[in-house]
Amino acid sequence: MMAIEAISVRKSYGKGIARTEALKGLDFAVSPGELFGLIGPDGAGKTSLIRILATLLLADSGEASVDGFDVVKQYREIRRRIGYMPGKFSLYQDLTVQENLEFFATIFNTSVQENYGLVRDIYQQIEPFRDRSAGKLSGGMKQKLALSCALIHRPSVLFLDEPTTGVDAVSRKEFWQMLKTLQSQGITILVSTPYMDEASLCDRIALIQEGRFLNLDSPAGTIARFRKTLWAVRSERMYPLQQDLRHCAEVDSSYPFGEYYHVTLSTDMPDPDSLRTFLHGRDHPGLEIREIEPGIEDVFMQLMQQPHA
């Protein structure tokens, strides 16, 4: 049995000309114990999908189940066994840290003591502030409390909606370490993120854009979708270099990536001699052109610009 299953899930909002199709027929399944990532920008449909699976929103059509239970007919069963951390902080701001945790344990008919082992590593970091009201916590501490509250009833499936948005690079790394630990305890995790670099830590990822999956595979399989040779190009004059790349007839795409431009060529040659010649004639001291491995973000950008099938 799959931990999560969705078949042709559709959802739209609004009517008439204001109608927006948030989900355009999504199919996927997540195995028990899998760490599955929904990767895409704001407005792609990540939150709508998670809310449908968490039984907080009804799909217009299609079917979905969690732990084998139907999201419409058996929503009560699902609510008992999932943990859900929404993108917006949704704990009780006027309750203290400890009161929030105890509240969530109680409504799930359990106690903090019973499942403390599962949240210990996370909760210990905010325990010094147990008597502070949740509304007065910093962003990082709120995030840890919300995760503790989502876990305190030992859910079998955990839904995390953009847990790392607006979080700095160090805290993001730590958060993903926590997810790996939770996964090792057998919890299935569906996590959404707009940060493409986090995708590599998932078992499988769905790249989502405008309500469609662009691709669904392992991170390595996703990268293998990149069909062209990718070149990293730089010089000491980066701004003029971009203009020149745009004017080079052979350049198919050119995007800044850190200190390089990632360039694909229209004719996929093993050696970009003519590009080198073209740029040499245009005053680019320190010119460097080398082949590199594409990343998830390269694939995402290539796929999002292809016309829909």
Added chain:
Amino acid sequence: MPELLPYMIEAQALTKKFGDFIAVDQISFAVPAGEIFGFLGANGAGKTTAMRMLCGLSVPSSGQGRVAGFDVYTQSEQIKRSIGYMSQKFSLYEDLTVSENMRFYGGIYGMSLAAIREKMRRVLQQLHLEQARNTLVRSLPLGWKQKLAFSVALFHEPRIVFLDEPTGGVDPVTRREFWEMIYEAAHAGTTVFVTTHYMDEAEYCHRVSIMVDGRIEALDRPAALKARFGAASMEEVFLQLARGAQRNDG
């Protein structure tokens, strides 16, 4: 012609205390005109407090600060008129149309109606948004909103623009188009002060400062920082510095 200043932003031992807590601890730096200056730091490092002082929204506890030549203690109103500001969290009024937002921002910065009309025409043309001028901002795609918000922050032609995580949540193609707009603005002489959590974007800045526990721990060109820390990327530089933070956010 605006007066020529060696530096558009100058901070000298700039400090902000809240009771016993030193949020910003004697930071010093200077940003020349036309520079793209990246202002990085972990959550809770003091970035927002520092930025509020530079925008004339918070009075420092001690130290010196000048923005566009104006003193942060005594000339905060002149500073506010000389800068533009945009963040991912708040930028435009969703329930106003595209042109109403421009009229509103132009108006509060004291532009004449004629100047607003002329500027609006140019901006709509640049963004290819002529058809959308009477559309509510709420119904624009996020990528368009962010580009429009940047143009609106530059509407009154400020000498400095502060961008607080301008690209959060934006798709990767739009994120790069947005940076091209930043480059264009800097090329035209606008000074850009920008915060981001995307470490690849740190590489696009001319210089980058990294705040840890209220202090600036490193400030240099990205290439120089990477060489100094023996790091392959700005992300590694950031992780090396920010991991040592005592005052992390959680």
